[in-house]
Amino acid sequence: MSIKVVRPGLLVTVQDLGRFRYQxxxxxxGGAMDTGASRAANLLVGNEGHExxxxxxxxxxxxVLEQDTLLAICGARMLVTADGEELPLWxxxxxxxxxxxxxxxxxxxxxxxxxxxxxxxxxxxxxSKSTYLRGAIGGYxxxxxxxxDVLAAGAPSLLSERMKESLQKGWRGYGSFAVPLWHASHFAIADNLADPIIRALPGTHYERFxxxxxxxxxxxxxxxxxxxxxxxxxxxxNHKLELAAPLELLSEAVASGTIQVPADGNPIVLLADRQTTGGYPRIGQVATVDIAVFAQLKPGxxxxxxxxxxxxxxxxxxxxERDLRMLKAAVALKFNSAN
Known part of the structure; x- marks a missing residue:
């Protein structure tokens, strides 16, 4: 399978779950900003979650698809069409x-x-296959x-082949694509962004503020x-964050979700392409499950x-993690038992 890019839009990159042994x-x-949506999309086409x-x-x-393609699109709530017909997400x-x-x-x-x-x-x-744009490495x-640009797909798994065979039966009367009736929108963070709450823990220097x-x-x-x-x-x-007293720090390792406070008092939440060390005071740490929420927030x-x-x-x-394991098991059960 392969695709050809007609228009790239604002920004499209190849991402997996990142490269972690070289920090x-x-x-x-690096890696996908919303790892939950990325992993769910992979599981929905019979891949392992890290693809x-x-x-x-x-x-x-x-x-444009150059061959018949088994695909899944997860993440932001947006209108996606296939030859003008709305393509269901998740x-x-x-x-x-x-x-x-x-x-x-x-x-x-x-x-x-x-x-x-x-x-x-x-x-x-x-x-890793992830694209790191500043370093011009990985991805395409x-x-x-x-x-x-033309991107080719890798070899599909046996489960993917079974999914394709099962869905081929539903092509009749469905135009350019076939989908099952069920979906996995339980993982759709973008459906709950009306008044988002980000859960966080106190950081290493919380008590110094x-x-x-x-x-x-x-x-x-x-x-x-x-x-x-x-x-x-x-x-x-509306208000800046301030230290109780001046604090001299050496640069230390930082993680995705670290909340740093530079001298101007406006915090910065570090995300996928964060640097490996930082020297600003760390007032908090975003809970891992909510880091993906930032992937679905935009300026403003x-x-x-x-x-x-x-x-x-x-x-x-x-x-x-349990929910993703259950999704993987459910997909395998649905299509391994399909006639």
Missing amino acids: KYGVVA AVLEITLTGTEL RPALVRAGTVIKFGACESGCRSYFAVAGGWDVPEVMG KGRALKAG TAESKSRLFSQSFQISVQSDRMGYRLEG DRFRFEWITQQEAEELYLDS
Whole structure:
């Protein structure tokens, strides 16, 4: 299977779950911003959750399928069409060769994940297919996709082949594609962004901030600044966050979701393409399950932080992993038992 890029839209890159064994050498982890949506899309086409997907930001992308393709699109709530007919999200779809897939404007959310059976066949760099744009490594030639690019898919799994055979029976009367009646929208963060709450824990230097700043972190709302990207989201609040006394720090390792506070008092939440170390005070740490919420927020969106304990954060993480395991098992059961 392969696709051709007709229009890349705002930004499309190849991403998997990132490269993690090289941070000690200064190589960023990268990977999909919304890992839940990325993993779900892969599972819905019979892949393992770590396979490479296309991360599609906001709008304008147009692709043409060069062969019959088993695909799934998860993430932002947006209108996606196949030859002008709305293509359902959060479920496997078998789409005919020659079909044009168009991504319209996002109704809610910011990023969508396009998975195909077998994943995208691009070279691994340091154990990952993820694109790191600043370093021009990974993905498709180390860059965002352009018009005219052609991407091939890898070898599909046995489960993917069974899914394709099952869905072929539903092509009659469905035009250019066939989909099952069920879907997996339980994982759709973009459906719950009307008044988003981001759960966070106190950071390493939380107690070094003023009492007012500690209170403001969890009481005021923040807006995503236009100075935000895959490296991190800069936040703007009504009140600055301040240290109780000057603090000299050495650069230390940082993680996805670390909330740093530079000298201007506007916090920064580090995300997928974060640097490997940071020297700003760390007032908080976003719970792992809510890091993906930032992937679906865009500049201008507002949210609030909510206090959470480490135990609660761990339990929520384990629940999210259980849900993905259940999705994987459900897909296998549905199609392994199909006639």
